[in-house]
Amino acid sequence: MVRRHGILFHLAGLAILAAALSACGLFKSEPKRLAIVYTNDVRGEIRSCGCATHDLGGLGRRATFVKVYRDTTKADFLLVDAGDFFSPSINYGKEKAEVTLKSMALMGYDAVVPGENEFSFGVEYFAARARAVGLPVVASNVVVAAADTLLFPASREATLSSGLRVGLVGVVSPTLKMPPQVAAGSLAIREPVAAVQAAVDALRPRVDVVVVLAHMNRGEVNKVAAALTGVDVVVNGHDGIPVRQVKRWGEPYVLQIAAKGLYIGAADATLGKDKRVAGIKNVVVGLGKTFRDDEAVAKLFQAYDLEVVAREKAVLPVGDAVTFAGANACQACHAPIFEQWKGTRHAHAFEVLTAQQREFDRDCTPCHTTGFFKEGGFVNAHATPQLSGVQCEACHGNGSAHAKDPKIKTDTVAKSTCRSCHTAEQTPEFDFATFWARIDHGSDSQAAGSR
Ligand SMILES: [Zn+2]
Missing domain, CATH: 1.10.1130.10 (Flavocytochrome C3; Chain A)
Structure with a gap:
C-alpha cells in the first residue's frame, strides 16, 4: 500500500511538474503544421453569386468556414488576403467596401496587402477605415511620395496558438494602374524585391515562418518569389488566375485562387524541425450553401440592405x-x-x-x-x-x-x-x-x- 501510495504520489508529482513546465512553455509540443487560409481578388462580391447551379461564395459563408476551420484544426491557423477585395465597377461599391472591411475584421484576418482597387474610394478612405475596423494592412513598398514614408507598415508579426512566430510582409507591383481617385504622383511604388528582402531580413531573427502577401501579375510574382531568400510562402492576388503551390527548389510556395470569392484556399503546411515550411497540401474549398451565413456578417448584410432600400426609394418617382x-x-x-x-x-x-x-x-x-x-x-x-x-x-x-x-x-x-x-x-x-x-x-x- 505504502509503495502504491508512493507511486501515486510520484505520478502526481510528475503531473504537477509537467503543468509547471507547460506553463513556462518548456513542455509544449513543437508546432508541426500551419494552416494558411487565404483569399484574393474578391472584388466586392459580398454575397454568393446566386447562380442557379453552383451557388458559391459570399462573406457570410466565408466567415462560417473560417470559424469552423479555426475552431477545429489542430494546426496553427493564419488568415490572409492578397488584395483587390474592393471593386469600383460594381453597384454600391463603396457600401460593399464597408461590409467587406467589417466582415474581414470580424473574421480576424492576420494581414492583408492592398491591391489598386482598395484605393478606388481614395487612399485616405482605405487607410482610415482599415485602421478604424482593425484590419492589419502590410505593404513594404507603397510610399507616400511627398513624405517619402511607407503608407502602411512593411510587415507584422503574429505569435500563433502553439507559440509559432510568423512574419507577414506585403508587396505590390510597380506596374499597378492606380484608380483615378489616387492623385497622380501621390503614391510611389518601390522596387519589390529589395523592399521585401529588407523586411524579411529584419523579421528573420525573430520569426519561424515568413509569409509574403503579393499583389502582382503571374509573371512578376514568380520572378519576385525566385529572387527572395528566407521566405516560406507567397500568397498572390491581382489577376485572379488560380495558382496552386508552385515551388521550385529553394523558392517559396506561391498560392492564389480564382476571383470573386467563390472559393477559399486552405494550405496545410507541414513544418520541419527548423519550423520552416517543408511541404504544402493545398485545398480549394467552394463556399456552397452548406456554409450558412455567419450571424454577425448576416447583420451587416441587413444594414446594407436597409441602406440600399432607403437610397433606392429616394430616387425618382x-x-x-x-x-x-x-x-x-x-x-x-x-x-x-x-x-x-x-x-x-x-x-x-x-x-x-x-x-x-x-x-x-x-x-x-x-x-x-x-x-x-x-x-x-x-x-x-x-x-x-x-x-x-x-x-x-x-x-x-x-x-x-x-x-x-x-x-x-x-x-x-x-x-x-x-x-x-x-x-x-x-x-x-x-x-x-x-x-x-x-x-x-x-x-x-x-x-x-x-x-
Ligand atoms: Zn489588382
Whole structure:
C-alpha cells in the first residue's frame, strides 16, 4: 500500500511538474503544421453569386468556414488576403467596401496587402477605415511620395496558438494602374524585391515562418518569389488566375485562387524541425450553401440592405417615364400564352430575389425584371413593381407601341436574348433546346405582332 501510495504520489508529482513546465512553455509540443487560409481578388462580391447551379461564395459563408476551420484544426491557423477585395465597377461599391472591411475584421484576418482597387474610394478612405475596423494592412513598398514614408507598415508579426512566430510582409507591383481617385504622383511604388528582402531580413531573427502577401501579375510574382531568400510562402492576388503551390527548389510556395470569392484556399503546411515550411497540401474549398451565413456578417448584410432600400426609394418617382406595357397589357390579346408564361420560372424570377432579400441588389435585378437598363423599363422594386419578373417584354422588347397598334411589331427576336442573362458564368449548363422547351409558348393567331 505504502509503495502504491508512493507511486501515486510520484505520478502526481510528475503531473504537477509537467503543468509547471507547460506553463513556462518548456513542455509544449513543437508546432508541426500551419494552416494558411487565404483569399484574393474578391472584388466586392459580398454575397454568393446566386447562380442557379453552383451557388458559391459570399462573406457570410466565408466567415462560417473560417470559424469552423479555426475552431477545429489542430494546426496553427493564419488568415490572409492578397488584395483587390474592393471593386469600383460594381453597384454600391463603396457600401460593399464597408461590409467587406467589417466582415474581414470580424473574421480576424492576420494581414492583408492592398491591391489598386482598395484605393478606388481614395487612399485616405482605405487607410482610415482599415485602421478604424482593425484590419492589419502590410505593404513594404507603397510610399507616400511627398513624405517619402511607407503608407502602411512593411510587415507584422503574429505569435500563433502553439507559440509559432510568423512574419507577414506585403508587396505590390510597380506596374499597378492606380484608380483615378489616387492623385497622380501621390503614391510611389518601390522596387519589390529589395523592399521585401529588407523586411524579411529584419523579421528573420525573430520569426519561424515568413509569409509574403503579393499583389502582382503571374509573371512578376514568380520572378519576385525566385529572387527572395528566407521566405516560406507567397500568397498572390491581382489577376485572379488560380495558382496552386508552385515551388521550385529553394523558392517559396506561391498560392492564389480564382476571383470573386467563390472559393477559399486552405494550405496545410507541414513544418520541419527548423519550423520552416517543408511541404504544402493545398485545398480549394467552394463556399456552397452548406456554409450558412455567419450571424454577425448576416447583420451587416441587413444594414446594407436597409441602406440600399432607403437610397433606392429616394430616387425618382418615375411616373410617366415608364413606357414598358407590362404583361397584363399582353394578356388581353394573348391569354393562353399569358397563362402558360405564368407557370414558368421566368414569371417568378423576382420572387427568387425577394426570398433572399436581394430585390434591391442591382447586381441581380437586371436579369430578374423587365426592361432594366432600358428607357422606360424597370427601375427598382419600389418605383416599378409592375415590371418585376421576366415578363413578355424582357424577351420580345418594349411592347407599348404594339399594345396600342397590333400591326406594329415588337423590336426584339426573343431567341436572341437568352444568353444575355443565361451567361456561361450564371448558367454553365445552358442548352438552348432544353431551356427553350421550358418557356416555349409557340405562337397564336393573335400574336401576329409578336416575334
Ligand atoms: Zn489588382
